[in-house]
Amino acid sequence: MIAGEQTLELGRLRTDINRRKIRDQIFVIVGLMILFAALLVLVLLFVDLVRDGASRLNLNFFTSFPSRNAERAGILSAWVGTSLIMIVTAAIAVPVGVASAIYLEEYAPRNVLTSIIEINVTNLAGVPSIIYGLLALGLFVYQFQLGQSIASAGLTLALLILPIVIVATRESLRAVPRAIREAAYALGATRWEVTKDHVLPYSVGGILTGTIIGLSRAIGETAPLITIGALSFIAFLPQPPITGEFPFVSFGWLSDSFTAMPIQMFNWVSRPDPAFQHNAAAAGAILLGMTLLMNGVAIYVRYRFRKRINW
């Protein structure tokens, strides 16, 4: 009698468990479908670009200047420009962004001013990039007289990714356990010693990841560069950063005019001659490849540091 009731209870329990597990399975299926839909779009895009641009994807494409002849046109000035701009961007955005994040996370007093700064930093990440372009046009190009140069472009993109770097850095600083900070303080370390000897080294992985993600966003930005006056047809290279005579390093390239990968693409896409569409596709595939490569590096860096430090 009682045993019978128990079996009944158990039966109900099992039906219930099965029902709940089915719901779990449904979620897995829905999630996977959405994920693959998104991935599929990316893969199709990439395949399409590579197929269209296959005829141009060779070494000559990398070593030739743009030309009126589609077959002879290349991306030399574009990828050199993009690389130099990225150097400037990283050189500005990393120190400024990391220092801001350290201040906000480790030093800033908890008050209204700090909250306002924090909210603004987060909001800056959502400002349309063309607005940064307009700001840069007024500030860097005209006010600071930097002209339509690599320096202006690098500074503009640095501003653009600054919030990304700050937010990512703060996240990884915050991930350092309080117990580690306390251990260092208890040994008589100052705030700066705790930051430089412990918090910062343990969060380098996250900071690097955030920086690379930021740079891979900056690399594809077109609007702000057009706004500050990137040229789309440049048949010369900027001055080389390393020179043969003393002092061997030159910063002349900073004030040179430039073009960049997305600008070059934009230019080719808008040409009436259909042959240029192949150039645009090839450049697009390369740009996408560069972005994927940078993100891949970011993932690897994060993995390496996670493996080394597990609390």
Added chain:
Amino acid sequence: MSDAPPIGTTSPPPGLEGVPKHSAAQTQRPRTRLAEPRRPSAAAASAALKARVEKLSFSYGRVQALKDINVDIREKCVTALIGPSGCGKSTFLRCFNRMHDLTPNSVYQGRILLYPDNLDLIARKVDPIEVRMRIGMVFQKPNPFPKSILDNVAYGLRVRGVRSRARIEEEVENALRSAGLWDEVKDRLGQSGLSLSGGQQQRLCIARALATNPEILLFDEPTSALDPIATARIEELMTELRERLTVIVVTHNMQQAARVSEYTAFMYLGELVEFDETSKIFTNPSQKATEDYITGRYG
């Protein structure tokens, strides 16, 4: 110095059933020195004063966590702080090395005088960095830095500006020996501190604190995350350490307090209920609340 405890001792309450239980707990561990008779109380009482807590109150913002605490800390003795969760014993311990300065809105009142130089540890003008350099701390959860074993122990020295490799290696070895860890790690000083087991990590943290020769070492429930064998080693270590420094230990475990300490403070709701020699607290407490706690009636 007067040995009169700040809390008045009244005649012992009769009928303490809890007493035999605790002495039994002690005799179960004949290996340690704890089973031997503790230092004669006369000798303990004559030990010099290392620190005196006078009318200490502490609050976070509007929450008052400690009220009017008076305790004498004897030099080269182990003083245990016991009491139920949330009674403020960890908060009290963290006053000694000014850890509360790291949280905004913390307010200390009263004095904690450190002898022999009469330094008021919680005075605003006293630099918390100096306090922490003189008073070490071992935390509840082992918290080695994700650096090599050597770098962990050497950190305190490096903060003090010691640069000589030879000196650092020598001090690190001494500290690791004192923490009873040297033989286990001497061949892998370059490995991460996180590669050690929990008990080893805690002894690494003790070595890290010892490397700079602190005058007082604070233990905040040092064994609550450890298994019984690792716990026994840490307890042994604490009793060895009192040869060279003063120890204050917060513990949830009353047997532990009975085993390792000469003095015990019982705290409840942010107040010090009773402070006396450990043997007296556990055999003949003067307060009803202490008796209830040590006999397991609450907490």
